[in-house]
Amino acid sequence: MSEARRIPDGSQPPLLYPPYGSTRLRAPLQPLVILPERLSDLAAPVYGWWSPDDADNDLTRRGAEEAQGQRIIVAGRLLDEDARPIAGALIELWQANAAGRYHHSKDNHPAPLDPNFTGAGRTITDADGRYEFTTIRPGAYPWRNHENAWRPAHIHFSVFGRNFLNRLVTQMYFPGDPMFPYDPIFQSIPDARARERLVSRYDLSLTRPEWALGYAFDIVVRGHNATPFETPR
C-alpha cells in the first residue's frame, strides 16, 4: 500500500496526545486506512445550505447595546498550499467573550456573561479568498485538563470550501501569548513553524484609527487536486 502522505510531517497534531487528556479515550488507536483521492468522492463539490445572505461578520452589534471588551478586526485570506486563493468558502467563527466565558449552558467558568455578545459569526470568502470579522478580543479561560490549566486566548475557525478535502477546524491565537508553553492543544502541533501559522499578527494597516485593533490571520488548506506527494494519475 502506498504510504503517500499529502500533509507535511509535523504540520498536523497527532490524534493521541496524552497531555491533552480528552484525547486518551477519544483518539482512534488503529491506523487510519489510507484512501487514494481517486477512490473518494470527497473531492467532488458539496452544495451546502449556506448562502452569502447568511453572512454576519460583525459580532459586536448583535444586542441592544454594543458588546463589552476590546474591539478587534480579524481578517485574512484563505489559500491553498500553492498560495492560490479559495473563493466562496464558508468561514464560521466562534469564541468566548472578553471575560473568557462562552455563551454555552455547560460553560461554568464564573466570569460574567455579556448579554450583547454571543460570539458566533460567519462569512464567505471573496474572489481573492479574503474574509473579515469584527469582534471582541476573547479572554483566556481555565479548564480542567491539568492543575491550574488555562487556555490561551483563541478564536475557533471552521473552514469549508466546496469539498471535504479542504475541510478544516482550527483555532487562531494572539501574538506573544504567555500561555503557549503550557497549553497542550497548541503544543500538540509538532512543528514550531506550523504552530506559528495559527498565531495571528498585529497589523497596523488593518487597524482602524480610534476604532479597533487589526489582526491578520491567513489560513492555508489543501487545494483541489493539490496532492504534490502523490504520483500523477
Added chain:
Amino acid sequence: MMERAEPRALLPSPSQTVGPFFDFCLTPDAKHGTLFPGSPSRVRIAIRVTDGAAQAVTDAVVEIWHACDVPGGDSAFGRLGTGEDGTCEFDTVRPCDPPAGSAAHINICLFARGLLRHLFTRLYFPDDPRIAEDRMLARVPHDRRATLLAQPDPTSAARWVFEIRLQGPEETVFFDV
C-alpha cells in the same frame, strides 16, 4: 528580473479541536439534519458516537454528505451535534447512483473535544448488493469492514443506526484521505 511563475508552496494550517462549546455557532439549527427535503422515500440515519470507555460522546459535530436523491442529481450536506445519548439523527434518502466500483454510501466527517483532527468514515448499507464491488471497502481489513455497516432498526422501519466507536475492539474504521 522576472518573477517566478510557480507560486510558493505553503505549509497547511494545523487542525485544532472543535472544543466543547461550539453549538451556538456550528449546530444551532436542527433543520441542518434534513437533506433533500423535497424527496419522498425518507430514511432516518441515527449516528451514535462512543469513546474508549463505551461512554456516549455528547459533544461531537457530525457532518454527512452523500450523493443524489435522483439519478444525476446534486449531492447534499448536513450537520448536527450529538445529544446527551451521543446520538444525532439525520432525515434523508438512500443515496442513489453510485459510480462504478462503489456501493451507495454516506460520507461522515466527525469533530469533537479530544479530537485534534477531524475523522472521516463512511456508512454503507448491509442490504446493498454492490458492497462486494466497493473499492474503498476492499482496502479495509476484512475483519473490520462490519464497523462501516449501518444496522436496520428492528423497531422502526426505514431507520438505520450507525455506531461510531472511537476506540475499543470494534473501533470504527477511519480513513486518511
